[in-house]
Amino acid sequence: MCGICGFNWEDRGLVKRCVQVLSHRGPDDKGVYTDSHVSLGHARLSIIDLSKKGKQPLSNEDGSIWITYNGEIYNYRELRRVLEKKGHKFFSNTDTEVIVHAYEEWGSDAVRKLRGMFAFCVYDSVRKILLLARDPVGKKPLYYYFDGKRFVFASEIKAVLEFDECERRIDSDGLLSYLAFQYSLGNRTLFKGIKKLLGGNFMVFDLKSKKLKISRYWDVKEEILNRSEGFFIRRLKDLLEESAKLRLISDVPVGAFLSGGIDSSTATAFAKKYIGYDFHTFSMGFETFSELEYAKKVADYLETKHHEIIIKENDVIREFSKIAWHFDEPVGDPAIIANYFLSKEARKYVKVVLAGEAGDELFGGYENYKINLKYYGKIKLPVFTRRLIEGSIDILPLGIKGNPWRNRGFRMLKFLGITDFKKAHLYTTRGLPDFEIKWLLKNKGINFDVYRYAIYPKDIQNHLNILLALDLKNLLPEKFLMKADKATMANGLEERLIFLDKKIVEFSYKIPPEMKIRGNTGKWILRRVGETELKGIREILWRKKQGFGVPIDWWMKNEMRGYILGKLDGGILKELFDKRALEKIIKNVEERKINIYHHAVVVWTLFTLNEWYETFFNNS
Numbered sequence: 001m002c003g004i005c006g007f008n009w010e011d012r013g014l015v016k017r018c019v020q021v022l023s024h025r026g027p028d029d030k031g032v033y034t035d036s037h038v039s040l041g042h043a044r045l046s047i048i049d050l051s052k053k054g055k056q057p058l059s060n061e062d063g064s065i066w067i068t069y070n071g072e073i074y075n076y077r078e079l080r081r082v083l084e085k086k087g088h089k090f091f092s093n094t095d096t097e098v099i100v101h102a103y104e105e106w107g108s109d110a111v112r113k114l115r116g117m118f119a120f121c122v123y124d125s126v127r128k129i130l131l132l133a134r135d136p137v138g139k140k141p142l143y144y145y146f147d148g149k150r151f152v153f154a155s156e157i158k159a160v161l162e163f164d165e166c167e168r169r170i171d172s173d174g175l176l177s178y179l180a181f182q183y184s185l186g187n188r189t190l191f192k193g194i195k196k197l198l199g200g201n202f203m204v205f206d207l208k209s210k211k212l213k214i215s216r217y218w219d220v221k222e223e224i225l226n227r228s229e230g231f232f233i234r235r236l237k238d239l240l241e242e243s244a245k246l247r248l249i250s251d252v253p254v255g256a257f258l259s260g261g262i263d264s265s266t267a268t269a270f271a272k273k274y275i276g277y278d279f280h281t282f283s284m285g286f287e288t289f290s291e292l293e294y295a296k297k298v299a300d301y302l303e304t305k306h307h308e309i310i311i312k313e314n315d316v317i318r319e320f321s322k323i324a325w326h327f328d329e330p331v332g333d334p335a336i337i338a339n340y341f342l343s344k345e346a347r348k349y350v351k352v353v354l355a356g357e358a359g360d361e362l363f364g365g366y367e368n369y370k371i372n373l374k375y376y377g378k379i380k381l382p383v384f385t386r387r388l389i390e391g392s393i394d395i396l397p398l399g400i401k402g403n404p405w406r407n408r409g410f411r412m413l414k415f416l417g418i419t420d421f422k423k424a425h426l427y428t429t430r431g432l433p434d435f436e437i438k439w440l441l442k443n444k445g446i447n448f449d450v451y452r453y454a455i456y457p458k459d460i461q462n463h464l465n466i467l468l469a470l471d472l473k474n475l476l477p478e479k480f481l482m483k484a485d486k487a488t489m490a491n492g493l494e495e496r497l498i499f500l501d502k503k504i505v506e507f508s509y510k511i512p513p514e515m516k517i518r519g520n521t522g523k524w525i526l527r528r529v530g531e532t533e534l535k536g537i538r539e540i541l542w543r544k545k546q547g548f549g550v551p552i553d554w555w556m557k558n559e560m561r562g563y564i565l566g567k568l569d570g571g572i573l574k575e576l577f578d579k580r581a582l583e584k585i586i587k588n589v590e591e592r593k594i595n596i597y598h599h600a601v602v603v604w605t606l607f608t609l610n611e612w613y614e615t616f617f618n619n620s
């Protein structure tokens with residue numbers, strides 16, 4: 001994996017500074033290319049073809065097409081054979097060079113042929129255009145800034161900020177989205193003027209006219225098949241085996257994150273079949289909370305070389321300012337701690353890890369799917385009743401419903417009052433509800449619609465599949481994949497996801513919904529496939545959902561409490577938030593008069609926001 005950057009004018013010094021900012025993503029090499037029209041930069045993490053032939057930016061034979069690229073193309077060998085038959089000549093064994101020749105042959109249509117995770121910029125010096133693209137779901141990040149004249153892009157926001165004309169101002173919509181969801185929905189960020197290119201999209205920037213156009217090249221398509229359960233088990237197993245083999249293509253050793261849950265256990269099991277060397281697996285726990293026993297059980301069964309780490313509160317306090325710098329797009333999810341420290345440990349042994357993310361969003365693993373299906377599918381409340389509930393909640397005084405230690409019942413009523421089941425689902429993924437945000441903000445009269453930047457699925461009819469597609473387009477890329485990318489790349493580690501193969505994603509929308517959620521059991525079909533590989537520890541596959549949990553409620557009772565609360569009285573919090581509300585939060589944490597878990601989430605969301613602000617606005 002790597003870091004990329006560039007802009008539409010020549011400035012060798014600036015592009016070198018941008019590359020240096022991204023050096024943690026690619027510690028093995030650095031490269032720049034400039035001419036009178038563009039500057040391109042690259043920080044390299046060598047995974048395939050470790051020789052200097054893989055140095056980027058890289059060009060075709062005559063130097064008319066250049067690329068800076070981050071990611072892995074898993075079908076690059078297949079594409080290379082096709083291109084060689086068409087007369088293309090290659091000088092390296094990299095997947096990077098395949099993209100260059102694919103663009104020569106097919107233009108922007110080349111993006112549709114790629115199977116992998118990627119973010120890249122192709123510079124066509126003849127047509128005077130830049131083609132930027134992001135993989136179908138959005139595993140690899142790509143940010144950009146455009147003021148009508150100057151166009152800047154990079155793998156991380158901090159590199160874009162090296163351009164002085166990009167002022168550091170807070171985007172109010174991005175801020176409200178962060179408070180509501182713990183991440184920024186859609187193409188927004190918390191920085192005014194800096195946006196994300198969404199997954200499944202490409203952008204063409206015309207260097208002469210200074211016009212940019214964004215197009216969608218991929219989307220999920222629902223084609224539910226009427227076949228037996230056995231057919232779907234066999235087909236999904238075949239696709240997982242194919243995906244695992246492709247993700248083991250590497251010139252450096254590959255390991256795996258292992259939590260002991262169904263997703264990571266299944267992913268690790270499929271990969272282990274094709275590993276011809278010691279397979280390192282990595283798990284973590286906390287001093288007061290750990291489920292390491294389940295991960296170890298899987299590791300012992302698969303005979304991996306297993307590593308366990310225990311994260312202590314002092315570790316978090318010592319490293320958090322560094323973590324905040326890496327999370328230039330903040331995520332209010334304390335799981336970033338687990339991601340970061342686990343990646344740091346894994347990097348001591350391997351450069352590439354496999355992980356089990358996306359199993360929930362593809363096969364129906366979250367509890368809120370079942371809740372939505374029940375209250376918007378089986379139980380048909382009249383629209384009038386829902387509106388009456390919602391209206392009643394809205395007119396209650398903020399002091400009653402806004403207190404975060406009182407609002408669990410109000411949140412449920414608000415959920416039942418939403419007439420649109422899609423928005424109701426998004427509501428269940430939220431950190432803070434609207435009334436709680438208004439209770440916290442100084443501006444009590446602010447009106448906002450936090451859902452307007454959400455990406456909604458098209459041409460999908462089934463209720464469950466609509467919910468899954470909502471998470472595939474919002475929660476997964478902008479929260480989970482983004483935090484995984486930042487945590488792994490902070491440590492120069494590449495993460496590959498077996499479930500996010502394009503063929504598996506597309507196949508998941510052919511599986512009947514009743515094979516995803518059966519009764520009260522989510523991921524039914526995945527559990528059945530997992531049984532074929534983990535027969536001896538079948539109970540692992542039928543446990544309740546788990547991940548790398550973080551004991552945030554415990555932290556609010558112990559040493560971390562003082563550290564976090566000490567950060568809640570300055571910076572952006574003092575500027576934007578109601579002093580009495582913040583004092584109430586602090587007082588109730590100190591006196592422990594709270595619904596501890598929800599209140600801990602509120603506190604952590606604000607703490608993370610403040611650390612982000614101090615890092616990028618108050619530090620020189």
